[in-house]
Amino acid sequence: MTSLAHFEAVAGSLKLPGEAVIGGKTVASVSGKTFANVTPRNGRILNQVAQCDAADVDAAVASARTAFETGPWRQLHYRDKKLVLFKFAELMERDAESLAVVESLDVGKPITNALKGDIPGSINTLRYYAEALDKIYGEVGPGTPSRFSFAVHEPLGVVGAIVPWNFPLLMAMWKIAPALAMGNSVILKPAEQSPLTALKIGELALEAGLPAGVLNIVPGFGAEAGKALALHNDVDMIAFTGSGAVGKLLMQYSGQSNLKRVSLELGGKSPHIIFDDCPDLERAATEAAWGVFYNSGQVCTAGSRLLVQAGIADEFFDRLIAVARRIVAGDPLEPATTSGAMVSEEQMQTALRYIETAKQEGGALALGGSRTRVDSGGFYVEPTVFDRVTPENTIAREEVFGPVLAVTRFKEPNDAIRIANDTSYGLAAGLWTKDITLAHRAAREIRAGLVWINGWDSCDITMPFGGFKQSGFGRDRSLHALYKYADLKSVSITL
């Protein structure tokens, strides 16, 4: 069953979605325009997708607003709301294999990762917020003998979600599940590189019974559909995951329009610190390698700065290289593949440019450094490691968003903490030590929204996810994300 031939057969049998989902229907763009959706697996066109612009966004916002005001979702009994979201999750589970194949083709990610990570993670997210929606309580104020006061969480109204291409379904679900659970209407703008699973779940939501207009999907380009959504005067919030440059634009758009709320999950340059007393060098080396090479490095929390203490640096480095050598880029639809393609030719060229810069700046290339699988026509880059990178070097400062690791050696724990914090980002950090005092001190002193001790990326939907500094603000995951999509209203009754 689980062979390349099987997944190619699934891919061949799929009818790929290409229309927007607006007002409870799948529709072509108002202009009739489409764009070619390319698979990085082999550089070929997968299908044509509706190229939405301001006219489509207007239609989606109007339908979302009508749904919100008339209340078929907002006012639905919480018991029934929950049933609809559970049904939605069940339909995603029914179609899990085809969703995984679509995600693998659209992004170039290994099918096994999509099957074991992206799709179940998205379903789990939806169930988590479905289960939470009848546990939203307000507060009762102290009041007086002549006044009774309480505060309630109310949905914001129309939420625009703009997401990137690296985990298209999961990033979308981190936003739409809590926003829907809170009773909002949502308009999702998927990334132009990977719109397919978003379109597919727009259809599944309707099949599950989500009322028309409550979840709309507008595929298209950032400068057209994304900008129109963010500038719209009838959108109450933009929840965004993507680059810092676009995050800054979204705040401008908010100021230029209706001061809509903005939450930003932006990039990172996450440090992964290995202290001399690391409890398990082999496991740390494995996690350091996968912490940066998973999804071909296209992960906002990628541990792209590896800081290794001098006492163990040589041994650790050898182990790391041994693990990384075993990561070989392969066909995304081959189940044994652990490293697939980069999402686009543009993203691949960006990674290759950073590799050239690192060489010019004196980084010692220890592994990889080139494009690979060129004959496939796809966009593959070898796992690449640079040793003896200094904190001033470009690859130690800028987000590559590709399979490129910068290794820096340090002497004292305080040096590591200083280097870790010497960045404009603050998304994630990891550290390995047996010393509980050092672990605790470093965790508190590192300015990052996520800190992992003795295990990279060791958290799940129950914990808040987001950044400090220019990695953004606002949190995805956990109950904090649920309340992000609500306003707090104080009501006082004079008795």
Ligand code: NAD
């Ligand atoms: P991007 O910012 O270019 O695009 C993200 C989304 O914004 C896309 O849907 C795009 O169409 C849209 N967009 C682009 N220009 C826009 C505009 N002017 N107005 C409105 N929308 C616009 O980022 P990307 O290249 O797709 O993704 C990579 C970046 O995302 C990296 O910097 C990465 O670190 C970050 N990222 C962060 C997280 C996180 O949770 N913090 C997760 C994944 C990716």
